[in-house]
Amino acid sequence: MHAPTAPMAPTSGHCTFCDLIRGAAEVSIVYEDATAIAFLDIQPVNPGHVLVVPREHYEYVQDIPRRIGAHLYEVAAKLIPAVQASSGATDMNIVVNSGAAAGQNVMHYHIHLIPRREGDGFDVPLPFPGSLMPNRQQLDAMAAHIGSMLRDPLRDSGMKE
Numbered sequence: 001m002h003a004p005t006a007p008m009a010p011t012s013g014h015c016t017f018c019d020l021i022r023g024a025a026e027v028s029i030v031y032e033d034a035t036a037i038a039f040l041d042i043q044p045v046n047p048g049h050v051l052v053v054p055r056e057h058y059e060y061v062q063d064i065p066r067r068i069g070a071h072l073y074e075v076a077a078k079l080i081p082a083v084q085a086s087s088g089a090t091d092m093n094i095v096v097n098s099g100a101a102a103g104q105n106v107m108h109y110h111i112h113l114i115p116r117r118e119g120d121g122f123d124v125p126l127p128f129p130g131s132l133m134p135n136r137q138q139l140d141a142m143a144a145h146i147g148s149m150l151r152d153p154l155r156d157s158g159m160k161e
Contacts, residue, residue: 015106015107018108037052037055038050048083050112061109083113088115089115092114092116
């Protein structure tokens with residue numbers, strides 16, 4: 001797990017999304033307000049692929065204050081019907097990649113809205129074909145461990161207000 005980072009302090013020292021938000025590069029904006037901006041992905045999975053991004057720099061999902069995270073989700077929910085109507089796609093993937101191992105390549109938190117069509121070639125296979133099915137004892141042990149982390153008053157919950 002990554003340690004939370006301070007806002008506006010990208011690890012790389014440079015953030016492409018911060019450049020876009022500041023107007024330093026071209027971007028096709030579909031929505032903006034004081035907290036969020038949404039724009040078309042320049043390497044879309046399908047036409048209409050939108051990124052919903054906080055204006056402030058946060059790298060990982062655990063860095064996002066709850067109120068900003070909730071607002072970003074509300075923006076995404078508002079955009080989905082418009083993206084579907086504009087793209088002609090009825091299905092949608094809502095994806096967050098948090099961390100390099102999870103596929104995040106721009107280290108500024110963002111939500112992907114990916115319009116989907118049958119046979120479009122994109123795949124997020126779940127259940128993952130390479131995974132082994134754990135036994136019930138392993139599942140119960142992991143559930144107990146996660147639950148105990150949430151109930152421990154001396155441990156930081158990792159959730160920001």
